[in-house]
Amino acid sequence: MEELKSAIIEFLEGGKTKTKFYFKDIEKAVKQKIPEAKTLQIKKACSALINDGTLIYFSTGSTTMYGLKGRGITEDH
Amino acid sequence: MAFEPKRPQKKINYEEIRLYSDAELNSTTEEELKNFKIKHDIPMCEDLEKGPWPSFVADAKQGALHRRKLADGRVLIPRDVIEDLLGQLELSFVHGETHWKHGGIVGVFGYGGGVIGRYSDLQEEYPAIAHFHTVRVNQPASKFYDTDFLKGLADLWEYRGSGLLNLHGSTGDLVLLGTITDQLEPLFQEMAHVLDTDLGGSGSNLRTPSCCIGKARCEYACYDTQAMCYEMTMHYQDELHRPAFPYKFKFKFDGCPNGCVASIARSDIAFIGTWRDDIRIDQNAVQGYIAGEYAPNAGAHKGRDWGKFDIQKEVIDLCPTGCMSLEGGKLVIDNANCTRCMHCINTMPRALRPGTDTGISMLFGAKAPILEGAQMSTLVIPFIKAEPPYDNIKEVIEKVFEWWMEEGKNRERLGETVQRVGLPKFLEILEVPAAPQMVKEPRSNPYIFWKEEDVPGGFQRDINEFRKRHKR
Numbered sequence: 083m084e085e086l087k088s089a090i091i092e093f094l095e096g097g098k099t100k101t102k103f104y105f106k107d108i109e110k111a112v113k114q115k116i117p118e119a120k121t122l123q124i125k126k127a128c129s130a131l132i133n134d135g136t137l138i139y140f141s142t143g144s145t146t147m148y149g150l151k152g153r154g155i156t157e158d159h
Numbered sequence: 160m161a162f163e164p165k166r167p168q169k170k171i172n173y174e175e176i177r178l179y180s181d182a183e184l185n186s187t188t189e190e191e192l193k194n195f196k197i198k199h200d201i202p203m204c205e206d207l208e209k210g211p212w213p214s215f216v217a218d219a220k221q222g223a224l225h226r227r228k229l230a231d232g233r234v235l236i237p238r239d240v241i242e243d244l245l246g247q248l249e250l251s252f253v254h255g256e257t258h259w260k261h262g263g264i265v266g267v268f269g270y271g272g273g274v275i276g277r278y279s280d281l282q283e284e285y286p287a288i289a290h291f292h293t294v295r296v297n298q299p300a301s302k303f304y305d306t307d308f309l310k311g312l313a314d315l316w317e318y319r320g321s322g323l324l325n326l327h328g329s330t331g332d333l334v335l336l337g338t339i340t341d342q343l344e345p346l347f348q349e350m351a352h353v354l355d356t357d358l359g360g361s362g363s364n365l366r367t368p369s370c371c372i373g374k375a376r377c378e379y380a381c382y383d384t385q386a387m388c389y390e391m392t393m394h395y396q397d398e399l400h401r402p403a404f405p406y407k408f409k410f411k412f413d414g415c416p417n418g419c420v421a422s423i424a425r426s427d428i429a430f431i432g433t434w435r436d437d438i439r440i441d442q443n444a445v446q447g448y449i450a451g452e453y454a455p456n457a458g459a460h461k462g463r464d465w466g467k468f469d470i471q472k473e474v475i476d477l478c479p480t481g482c483m484s485l486e487g488g489k490l491v492i493d494n495a496n497c498t499r500c501m502h503c504i505n506t507m508p509r510a511l512r513p514g515t516d517t518g519i520s521m522l523f524g525a526k527a528p529i530l531e532g533a534q535m536s537t538l539v540i541p542f543i544k545a546e547p548p549y550d551n552i553k554e555v556i557e558k559v560f561e562w563w564m565e566e567g568k569n570r571e572r573l574g575e576t577v578q579r580v581g582l583p584k585f586l587e588i589l590e591v592p593a594a595p596q597m598v599k600e601p602r603s604n605p606y607i608f609w610k611e612e613d614v615p616g617g618f619q620r621d622i623n624e625f626r627k628r629h630k631r
Contacts, residue, residue, distance in 0.1 A: 104363075104405075104569045105363065105402065105403045105404075105405075106405055106564075106567075106568075106569055107569075121403075121561075121564055121565070124403075125401065125403040128401075128403070129269075129401050132269060132271070132401075133269055138264050139264070139266055139270075139271040139362070139402070140262070140263070140264055141262060141263075141266065141271065141272065141274075141275065141276070141361065141362040141402075142261060142262035142362070143261055143262060143275035143276075143293075143361055143362065144361075144362065144406070144407060144570075145362055145363050145406060145407075145569075145570055146271050146272065146362030146363040146364065146402035149264075
């Protein structure tokens with residue numbers, strides 16, 4: 083789990099201009115780094131990072147993205 | 160079967176949770192409303208009140224007047240929120256474009272859906288709606304509400320939101336329209352702990368499942384839609400609240416092929432009640448309809464004289480597959496060719512009833528976007544039993560989830576993924592053999608390309624010979 087969390091954070095910190103990412107993009111990046119990672123485990127790691135306040139959800143209403151708290155658009159815009 | 164909740168159900172007593180007195184709730188009179196003007200000029204909105212139908216503008220103005228009369232501290236977001244809403248709407252009519260921005264980081268802790276951020280792009284002109292977030296509330300199965308719950312929710316929403324509700328959104332949820340970011344967490348806490356309810360789905364989640372009235376009131380229901388909707392809602396809580404799908408995903412449950420929640424047209428998986436034995440026929444009742452003893456369609460169209468009921472013209476000739484006939488005065492149905500259009504059953508409900516070996520058909524891939532690209536769903540599983548705990552159905556659902564999460568592109572609905580990779584691939588994933596029922600029109604337009612190994616005895620095809628007759 084900790085390895086997955088680090089991979090997720092590393093990917094999200096790597097974005098130069100983008101600050102919000104689709105789950106599929108996170109999944110792809112994590113699987114590149116940790117090939118044996120399973121989708122459900124990556125989802126659970128994302129949820130754990132949401133629950134500890136590291137990540138935030140960004141939703142347009144129709145789709146949802148993930149971002150690091152404090153980067154890009156924050157509470158209001 | 161009696162309802163068995165997954166967790167203890169809380170009895171809501173409005174008198175214990177109410178926030179407003181009767182005097183506060185009934186503070187406006189017809190006379191006051193007639194003379195009431197909001198703080199903005201809204202001639203185009205007011206024009207909408209002149210039609211023959213109930214107008215949302217009239218309702219909104221009533222809400223605005225009601226909020227003006229509440230004492231200070233009795234509402235926690237600006238009391239003129241509805242007035243600014245109507246003011247901005249008027250301006251949108253003038254400009255011919257919206258002044259809403261949507262999306263953002265609003266939500267409640269740990270939830271990836273249920274709250275949709277909405278902001279005005281004219282915050283200086285309309286400060287009361289600078290934030291106007293939408294909250295989706297998971298409706299009970301078939302929307303069977305307790306009035307104590309509804310009154311409690313309405314009070315809560317008046318206090319912490321705009322007081323405006325949408326009963327219901329097209330997804331099925333009860334929608335609370337308009338509050339500020341600071342009120343989201345307290346609103347959710349009270350919804351959960353006082354009203355014992357939950358947020359619905361939004362974003363890249365499983366959306367709030369919805370069902371028709373089912374066996375609660377309808378004799379056509381082929382399975383217990385309410386029980387199945389509840390079971391799936393509870394079983395897939397993680398998918399409902401923690402988004403990891405490529406896009407939205409909808410379940411809808413129709414008890415029979417009449418499709419009262421239109422699952423076939425707008426859900427990624429449609430569960431439609433059906434039967435695999437024969438339509439039950441009461442020949443005496445058939446004769447009763449022919450003799451005019453019973454009104455067709457249970458009297459639904461009797462407001463006008465349609466002349467004497469003609470079973471040949473009104474039922475048999477309208478059967479889309481021509482599988483009905485009158486033989487020696489008896490109604491005969493070739494059940495193998497029935498496509499479950501329901502017309503004969505709807506017309507003569509006293510004489511015809513669905514069979515008794517009931518279950519569901521599962522159809523996949525519908526979507527009904529607002530602008531373009533509407534798509535009906537495709538029948539893939541013609542019949543599967545639908546009985547608690549629905550493990551056979553969950554197995555199918557999970558194969559779909561797993562495949563779509565892998566194959567689906569961002570913002571691609573299931574139907575689009577299936578269309579892109581082809582139905583045969585989807586059938587392979589579900590391990591379902593192609594069947595005659597999977598046709599676009601009854602028995603006329605099969606769209607399966609068979610592989611040689613799928614056909615007994617195989618086939619040989621010389622592509623060069625084919626190209627001599629068919630140019631690329």
